[in-house]
Amino acid sequence: xxxxxxxxIVLAAGLGTRMKSALxxxxxxxxxxxxxxxxxETLEIAGFDKTVVVTASGMDDVAAAVGPHPCVIQQEQLGxxxxxxxxxxxxxxxxxxxxxxxxxxxxxxxxxxxxxxxxRRGPDNPAVVVLGFRPDDAGAYGRLILDQGGHxxxxxxxxxxxxxxxxIDLCNSGVMALDGAVLLGILNRIxxxxxxxxxxxxxxxxxxxxDGRTCAYVEGDVSELTGVNSRAELAVAEEIVQERLxxxxxxxxxxxxxxxxxxxxxxxxLGRDVTIxxxxxxxxGVVVADNVEVRAFSHLEGAxxxxxxxxxxxxxxxxxxxxxxxxxxxxxxxxxxxxIETGAKVNHLSYVGDARVGxxxxxxxxxxxxxxxxxxxxxxxxxxxxxxxxxxALVAPVSVGDGxxxxxxxxxxxxxxxxxVALTRATHKExxxxxxxxxxxKTREKGKS
Ligand code: UD1
Ligand code: MG
Numbered sequence: 001x002x003x004x005x006x007x008x009i010v011l012a013a014g015l016g017t018r019m020k021s022a023l024x025x026x027x028x029x030x031x032x033x034x035x036x037x038x039x040x041e042t043l044e045i046a047g048f049d050k051t052v053v054v055t056a057s058g059m060d061d062v063a064a065a066v067g068p069h070p071c072v073i074q075q076e077q078l079g080x081x082x083x084x085x086x087x088x089x090x091x092x093x094x095x096x097x098x099x100x101x102x103x104x105x106x107x108x109x110x111x112x113x114x115x116x117x118x119x120r121r122g123p124d125n126p127a128v129v130v131l132g133f134r135p136d137d138a139g140a141y142g143r144l145i146l147d148q149g150g151h152x153x154x155x156x157x158x159x160x161x162x163x164x165x166x167x168i169d170l171c172n173s174g175v176m177a178l179d180g181a182v183l184l185g186i187l188n189r190i191x192x193x194x195x196x197x198x199x200x201x202x203x204x205x206x207x208x209x210x211d212g213r214t215c216a217y218v219e220g221d222v223s224e225l226t227g228v229n230s231r232a233e234l235a236v237a238e239e240i241v242q243e244r245l246x247x248x249x250x251x252x253x254x255x256x257x258x259x260x261x262x263x264x265x266x267x268x269x270l271g272r273d274v275t276i277x278x279x280x281x282x283x284x285g286v287v288v289a290d291n292v293e294v295r296a297f298s299h300l301e302g303a304x305x306x307x308x309x310x311x312x313x314x315x316x317x318x319x320x321x322x323x324x325x326x327x328x329x330x331x332x333x334x335x336x337x338x339x340i341e342t343g344a345k346v347n348h349l350s351y352v353g354d355a356r357v358g359x360x361x362x363x364x365x366x367x368x369x370x371x372x373x374x375x376x377x378x379x380x381x382x383x384x385x386x387x388x389x390x391x392x393a394l395v396a397p398v399s400v401g402d403g404x405x406x407x408x409x410x411x412x413x414x415x416x417x418x419x420x421v422a423l424t425r426a427t428h429k430e431x432x433x434x435x436x437x438x439x440x441x442k443t444r445e446k447g448k449s
Contacts, residue, residue, distance in 0.1 A: 005096035006117065007180065008048045010066075011083045012036060012103030013056040013074040018230045024055075024062050026103035028234055031241045032265035032284040034065050035228060038241070039106040046113040049096070052087045053103065062103075079198030080174070081190040088184065095181040097121075100201065102174045105227040107240055112220050119218045120177040127182055127213035128205050130155065131175040133225045141171035142202050144217055152215040155202035159195035170217075172202060173225040182208070241266075249276075257296075265301075277312065285319065303335075306342075324359070338369075341384070353377075355394075358384035358402065366391040383418065 016025025026036035036053070043051050053071045055062045063071040074086035084091075084100055091098065097120055101108065112131065119129045130152060132144050138158075143165050145154040155172050156165050178186075183204075190203045205215045228234050245264040246256060253272035256262050261279045268282040271290035280294050283301025288294070292305045295312030302319030305311065308326040315329045320337030323329055327340045330347035338355040346352055348365035354377050355369045367388050369380040378396035382388065386400050389408030400406065400416045407423025416422040 004121070005049045005094070006047070006099065007090065007094060007096060008043045008051040008099045008101060009084055009087050009090075010036070010039060010043075010051060010053045010101050010103050011080060012059075012062060013054050013077055013083055013086075014104070015056070015077070016104065016229070019234075020231075024059050025228065026062060026106075027065060028228070030106065030234070030238050030266075031245060032267070035106040035234075035237070036062065036066060036103040038266065039101065039103060039108070040066055040069065042106075042108060042110055042113070043101075046110045048099070050090065052090045054083045054086050079192065079196070080201035081187050081199035081203065084183075084201060085187050085199075091180060091184055095179075097177055098180045098183050099177045100175065102227065104229065105174060105225060107226060107237060108175060108220070108224045112218075112224055115218050116175065116177045119216055120179070122216065124214045124216075125179070126152075126216040127179045127186075127208035127211070128152070128215045129177045130205065130215070130217045131173045131220045131225070132170045132217040133173045133220050133222055134169045135171055135222055135225075138166070138169050138171050141173075143168040144170045144172060146170075146217075152205055152217045153209055154206040157194070157196075157200060157202060170219070173220060174227070175220075175225070176201070176204075178204065179213075182211070182213070186211075271307070280312070286317075318353075352380075354396065355380040355382065357382045358386060360384060361386040361388070363388045364390035364392065364408065368393050370395045389423070 012026045019025050027034040030038055051069045053066045053069060054074050055071050057073050057075060072086045074083050097117055116129055116131055120126060130144060135141060140158045142155045142157045143161055144152055145156055147153045186204050186207045189207055190199050192199050194200060208215055223240050226237055228237050242263060246259045246262060249270050250256060254270045254274040254276060256276050258278035262276050263281045265282050265284045267284055269287045271288055273291050274288050275293045277294060277296035279297045281299045285302040286300045288305045289307040291308050293310045298312035298315040300317040303317035303321040305323045306325045309323040311323060311329040314331040316334040318336035321335040322339040324340055324342045326343045328345040328347055329335055329340060332349045333346050334351045336353040338352045340346060340357045341359040343360045344357045346363040350363055350367045352369050354371040357363060361382050361384060370393050371377050380394045380396045381399040383400055383402030385403045387405045389406050391409045392406050393411045395411065395413040398412055398415060401418035401420060403419040404416045405421045406412055407425055410424040412422060
């Protein structure tokens, strides 16, 4: 038997009014990526041959986010069955499996999708297999109505349900697999004579049963089927995604000292024997090699940490930061678009932007690369083994040669040669006994008044 082709239809035309946002709901991020992006990746890994996204008109940014997958536009939001029909051109003549999902329910796993497809291909060839779940509060979810033998007979929307049906805790997650050979025929027969005046996809079950076909359900975990309708639910979904990312980081050989306080991005890459302290935040685009330590309260995005690097506590690594092998970036140090080469140290209270810090150079506390003159950015180049004294301002563009020493408190606006010493400090003046004289005079003056 040849494997049936699979098409996923992702419904995303809803306005998401409860988000109270100018951004379409499915573009709100989870772990630094639009929620629909998580779903698209899961569908790709699950091996779907085609994924079609249903959007409303004006949602060009959603189309851009899911590209190169095709989008179709549902002109008016007349219900979930009507939304699937917007993808009619992709379903016409297709007799494989069709799985309908929601863009705002992005946490489903590959395993669950495979279980759903396996059930659809079961021996009694069910026309519809619904992914059911048992939420804590069944509330407004559609209820799955089973027959004596435990087969799915119908889905009743909460608004239409009797008091008895409302007591059923097995609910419709919205995800369902359908036999593509009969899907369009069924969808065309779905009407809108119901409480919401909408075309309910859920009616497909009862219609398939009328046609003498069986229907079935598989049960999924609540954590995979939580939908996002509000900012509060977005936070719940984020926590679920973070739990998964933390578990996978630890399974792959990272130690998280306080896992619940570490926040990852969908694309964070960690090597082995990495230790992450409490309250560390990874924005997008961070790559961490083996044996790196990221200490407490550090904030990283777009940064690369090479083997043996130690950063933090309280380090801020911004896009383009590269911390080389065994290099150190300490507390209250901000690094942006700069490379700290092998074994170099920037340990305290510094800003290093648009710069190279050569191997084994030592950057003193409070050093600032003055990379921006209000109009454009310039580069600072610090050679290998250079020593930059504390509280130095390096006014870019400027370079400090290998092995050079800069005296503390300097403002360096000209290039410094290899092995030179440079300092711009004002000359030291001291008046012996002067302080005592001032104190005596002031005390006398105060005594008179
Ligand atoms: C739907 C199900 C309900 C299920 C619940 C799970 C129906 C009739 N009901 O109800 O059984 O328990 O989801 O969350 O299917 N959408 C469109 N175009 C439309 C209408 C909806 O794209 O015209 C999209 C929405 O963006 C959303 C999804 O379909 O992602 C579900 O729509 P929604 O209106 O939230 O359906 P529910 O009433 O929650
Ligand atoms: Mg809903």
